[in-house]
Structure formats: structure tokens, C-alpha cells
Amino acid sequence: EPEVTQTPSHQVTQMGQEVILRCVPISNHLYFYWYRQILGQKVEFLVSFYNNEISEKSEIFDDQFSVERPDGSNFTLKIRSTKLEDSAMYFCASSRLAGGETQYFGPGTRLLVL
Amino acid sequence: GDSVTQMEGPVTLSEEAFLTINCTYTATGYPSLFWYVQYPGEGLQLLLKATKADDKGSNKGFEATYRKETTSFHLEKGSVQVSDSAVYFCALRTRNQGGSEKLVFGKGTKLTVNP
Numbered sequence: 001e002p003e004v005t006q007t008p009s010h011q012v013t014q015m016g017q018e019v020i021l022r023c024v025p026i027s028n029h030l031y032f033y034w035y036r037q038i039l040g041q042k043v044e045f046l047v048s049f050y051n052n053e054i055s056e057k058s059e060i061f062d063d064q065f066s067v068e069r070p071d072g073s074n075f076t077l078k079i080r081s082t083k084l085e086d087s088a089m090y091f092c093a094s095s096r097l098a099g100g101e102t103q104y105f106g107p108g109t110r111l112l113v114l
Numbered sequence: 115g116d117s118v119t120q121m122e123g124p125v126t127l128s129e130e131a132f133l134t135i136n137c138t139y140t141a142t143g144y145p146s147l148f149w150y151v152q153y154p155g156e157g158l159q160l161l162l163k164a165t166k167a168d169d170k171g172s173n174k175g176f177e178a179t180y181r182k183e184t185t186s187f188h189l190e191k192g193s194v195q196v197s198d199s200a201v202y203f204c205a206l207r208t209r210n211q212g213g214s215e216k217l218v219f220g221k222g223t224k225l226t227v228n229p
Binding site: 003004006031033035040041042043044045048050055056058091093095102103104105106107108 | 150155156157158159160163203205210212213214215216217218219220221222
């Protein structure tokens with residue numbers, strides 16, 4: 001069964017460093033999402049992406065964040081200058097269409113900023 | 115804004131016990147409702163969903179009914195197994211005027227089932 005994959009599974013970085021989290025969505029899916037979960041808190045929407053542009057972004061998704069689909073398979077989340085409060089589990093998701101299609105999630109990347 | 119509230123965990127049950135995890139929501143309009151499950155070390159998996167009032171979603175012995183009058187979508191299972199130990203997330207799907215969709219999640223409820 002097709003699945004969303006994410007790399008790395010864990011990442012430790014120093015405050016102020018740039019990180020890139022990678023996702024490979026399901027191959028025939030057209031809509032891509034990033035969510036995050038700070039330990040003990042809710043899973044929060046960050047951004048949705050379709051047709052090579054952002055469809056919607058949350059207040060969390062400020063100028064330090066960016067997303068890209070650099071090729072036909074990868075979908076990346078870049079955090080330009082990490083802060084301690086960026087420590088969280090980051091989930092990628094994809095769906096075939098909008099309009100009621102299920103979002104399929106990856107296993108997540110646990111980011112720790114020191 | 116739209117939000118989901120689910121019962122605080124953790125929940126610990128013995129095998130074959132009855133499970134209820136409460137979930138209520140606040141939303142404009144009539145969102146689709148979901149339960150996702152996260153097994154240890156894995157991603158979020160869709161467990162069941164309901165797209166309109168009075169719909170019942172079911173899967174793997176779990177059920178939840180979309181109750182518009184109480185704005186609830188409680189998860190139930192008649193007899194839990196050790197393999198049901200996981201974190202359960204209630205969520206709703208919203209759509210903005212531009213047609214973009216996103217999921218709004220509750221905090222998650224950790225279930226542990228003991229043999």
C-alpha cells in the first residue's frame with residue numbers, strides 16, 4: 001500500500017541553524033500539507049501546497065518557514081533560523097484531491113533545537 | 115475559529131473493556147469529522163470518518179456517530195484489545211473560501227490496554 005515517507009526520523013540542531021525536513025508524498029497525490037505537534041500539545045496545521053504554490057498557511061508559518069517541491073517526488077519544509085520553540089514533531093500529509101479526500105500522513109520527523 | 119476538544123488521557127483499560135473517548139467540536143457550517151490513530155513509532159492513520167450529521171463511521175470495531183445537535187463525535191469500541199494501545203486524535207476538516215482544506219486536531223488521547 002502506498003505511504004507517505006519522511007526523512008530524517010529525528011534531527012537535532014543548534015538554535016539559529018537551518019533545517020530541511022523531507023517528505024515523499026504518495027505518488028498520484030496533488031495536495032501536500034505540513035503539520036506539527038509540540039510535545040503535549042495539539043497537532044497544528046502549518047501549510048498546504050498545490051500546483052507549486054501555497055494554498056493556505058497558518059499564523060505559525062512565518063517568514064522563517066518555506067516549502068518547496070523541488071522535483072516530482074519530494075516535498076520539503078525549510079526552517080531558516082531555528083528557535084528553541086520550533087522543537088516539535090513535524091508531520092507531512094498528502095491527498096489525491098481536495099473536496100473531501102482523505103489526508104494520508106507520514107510517520108513524522110522529531111526536531112529538537114538546542 | 116474552529117476547534118476540537120477531546121477527553122484528556124491517558125486512558126488505561128483491561129482487555130475486553132468498553133472504550134469511549136469523548137470528542138466535541140466548534141465549527142461554522144458542517145465539517146467532516148475524523149478519528150486518526152497513531153501507533154507507537156508510526157504516523158497518523160485514518161481510523162474512521164463521517165461527513166454529515168447522523169453518519170456513523172466504523173472500522174476495526176471502532177465506531178463514532180456525527181451528532182450535530184451535541185456537536186460531538188465520540189469514539190467507542192465494545193471490547194478493546196492490547197493491540198489497540200495507541201494515541202487517538204479527533205479532527206475536523208475545514209475549507210476556506212478559496213477551497214483550501216486543512217485538518218483541525220484535538221490534543222490526542224493515549225490509550226493503554228493491559229492484558
